[in-house]
Amino acid sequence: MKKILITCLILVFGFEIQAQEIKNSSYNPHTLFSPLFYSHNGNQFRSANGTPGPKYWQNRADYNLKTELFPESNTIKGNVIIKYTNNSPDNLDYLWLQLDQNLFKPDSRGQVMISGNSRYGNRGEKINGGYILTNIAVSNSEFTYIIEDTRMQIRLKKPVSKNGGKTEISMDFEFKIPKNGSDRMGHLKTKNGEIYTIAQWYPRMAVYDDVLGWNTKPYLGAGEFYCEYGDVDLIITAPDNQFILASGELTNAKKVLSKKVYNRWEKAKKSDDIIEIIKESEVIEIANSDSKNTKTWQYHMDNTRDVAWAASKAFVIDGSKINLPSGKKSFAISAQPIESNGQDAYGRACEYTKTSIEYYSSLLYEYPYPMAINIAANIGGMEYPGIVFCGWKAKSSSVWSVIDHEFGHNWFPMLVGSNERNFGWMDEGFSTFVNELSARHFNNGEYKNKKQLVTEKLAYNFLDESNEYIMLPPDGLNEKNIGLQLYYKPAVGLKLLRNIVIGKERFDYAFKEYIKHWAFKHPTPVDFYRSIENAAGEDLSWFWRGWFINNYSLDQGISKVEKTKDGYTVTVENLGSFALPVFITAETANGKKIEHNQGVDVWMRNKSFKFFIPTTETVNKVTLDANKQLPDINRSNNTWTKK
Structure with a gap:
């Protein structure tokens, strides 16, 4: 029966x-809404609710950096001391370091992948770049090492012990500065002198985590960086007509600045108005002066995943106070050549920097750094903790957009330390998403129509099921698709969640919870998915499956x-x-x-x-x-x- x-x-x-x-x-509803989206349960390191688990651990790298700029040869020479702490539950028999400058060796793995007109190439410049490393030393153990492209492995006779073991690595390094360093760094000739933007410039520790162990993806150009957090002391020596701006706080301002410039610097730190620190007329005087001596600038930064810096005798410099929600203050700085200094260009850069940092501090999480510096240079747009480089030829709304976007990155991935080499969308997409909100807010919506995520126009491209998809690593995407799949599609996805699927109140709460729990830590995509679902109270596995993992069309x-x-x-x-x-x-x-x-x-x-x-x-x-x-x-x- x-x-x-x-x-x-x-x-x-x-x-x-x-x-x-x-x-x-x-359409197949059972495919889209299929259960068992997550392949593993939460554990003691990463909880099922998307937050760090009770035994979450993270290794630490503190740096002492000394470097000198030689403008006549476009060369950097320096020394790095890395104080590495192994908080993992594993003894480490070997250590991996990142040597990003080796991308600019003629025979690097990245050079094979980069076409001549690529954003990530040298753009026709022939340079014998890469590191010269000497005086390599490791404390507490005999060692040998190998260098493979942009990675260095140090093999230890005595391992770095688990649960807090420490070691110290030191070495001298030298490299020639590329003119167009993969659109991350370089130098630009202006009528009053060269502008140097120095980034991904010193040997750095690779990340060892509970997800992949050692993260050893080489630097191939498109994938940006993934680093451990730590404190950095940075000492930079340069000709005395060079003005140095770097991540962190200038700790010897009174010593390196003239009395007139120092007084303006201090005034700007306390002013809501934009203060001219170095004026156009003064730039011309500096450019015509001889430089026979050097100055040594000292910067310090706490709990950062990287530092970068810029140097020039051609800088017009503006400054202003940044007001943070807690009552703390930060310092907005813009530096640009005279050619970029009009009110239709970077003459408003300090205003944009100040407003952007203040807005995101209220919307997302309070800005943690003592300074926020924008440099106009020959970099289309690139971000580092506390300092960003933006294209010097930009005008009007394009200046606002690039500054706002790059400073958005000080939350993603500088503060929320995701892996850019693997998941570029977790920084580019997130910053693009909050940029639209910022554009609506700035100056009563002055640029709100310039930063719209118009889903209608992009739908045919990013919902093409034969196209590449969001979860591919940046180096695995065709360059023409990087903007679409890493910037716009994930940003539109977050906008759909906020405006259509979840609602603004629940999404905003969940998004802030994600940032709060993963600030200065290393989240994965799954941590993000789980965090949003739990805090918003919504099963979104169908959305992640269709929008992020596949190109399902609507x-x-x-x-x-x-x-x-x-x-x-x-x-x-x-x-x-x-x-x-x-x-x-x-x-x-x-x-x-x-x-x-x-x-x-x-x-x-x-x-x-x-x-x-x-x-x-x-x-x-x-x-x-x-x-x-x-x-x-x-x-x-x-x-x-x-x-």
Whole structure:
């Protein structure tokens, strides 16, 4: 009897499903909403709720850096002492370091991948770059080492012990500064002197974590960086007509600045107005002066994953106080050549820097660094803790956009320390997402129309299922797709979650919780997914699966509108492979608009769904997503008009 009943039920329900199938639909609700999205449970290191676990650990690298700039040969020489702490539960028999400057050796692995016109190449410059390393030493152990491209392995006779073991690595280094260093660093000739932007410039510890162990991906150009946190003491010697600006706080300002410049510097730190620290007329005087002596500048930064710096005798410099929510203060600085100093360009850079930092400090998490420095140079846009480099030829809204974007990165990934080599979207996409909010806020929306994440125009590209996808590492993407897949698609995804799927109040709370828990730590994509789901109280596995891991396409369409006794029934089909909520707008003969919104839940088991519009008036038109909030790839089926 039971067997007969089960057979009958299968036949009945099988017929019902077959009757409702849409012939031209590629949608499968059981694929999109399939359970068991997460491949592992939470553990003592990373909790199931997306926060660091009770036994989360992280290694630490503190640096003492001494370096000297030689402008006549465009060369850097220096010494690094790394004080490394192994907080992991593993004894470490070997250590890995990053040697990013080796990208600029002619035979590097990255040079093979980079085309001549690539953003990440030398742009036609032939340079015999890379490190010259000498006087390599390790405390407490005999060692040998190998260098493979942009990585260095130090093999220890005595391992660095687990749970707090320490060692110290030191070496001298030297390299020639590339003119166009993968759009991360370089030097620019201006009419009043060279501008040096120095980044990814010293041997740094690779990250050892509980996810991959040693993170040893080479530097190939597109993938940025992933570093341990620690304190940095930075000493830079340069000709005395060079002004040095670096990550952290200038600790010997009174010694290296003239009395006049020092007084302006101190005044700017306390002023809400923009103060000229070095004026255009003074730049010309400096440029024409001889430089026979040197100065040594000292900077310090706490709990940072990197430091970078800039030097020039051509800098016009402005400064202003940054007001933080707790009452603490930071210091906004902009430095640009005279050629970039107009009010339609970097003459407003200090204003943009100050406003951007203040806004994100209120929106996300308080800015942790003593200074925020913008440098106009021959870098399209690149970020480091407390300092950013932006393209010197930018004008008007483009100056605002690049400064705001790069300072957004001081939250992602400088503060929330994700792995840029593997997951570029966790910094580029997140910064792009908050940039739109910032643009609406700045100066009563002065640039709000210049930073719109218009899903309509991008939908055809980033929802192409044959295209590359968000989760690919930057070096694994075609360069033309990096902007789409690492910047815009993840940013639009967060915007959809905030505005459409979850709602602003719940999303904003969850997003801030993610930042709070992972500040100065190393989250993975799964930690982000779990954190948002738990704090917002929503199962979003279908969204991560369709938007981030795959390029599932959205195509909602109206197949039928039927008049009933009490209104109209609208049949909506899901024709793509993705799903989002449904927004229906019915327009009656007398111009009245009736709106019906339905959450994504209707697509958990349906390929089509009937929605009832209650009205006694005649309906002339029905439209899906009339406000074009959704990335629908085919709007030709979104409207029904009464014939």
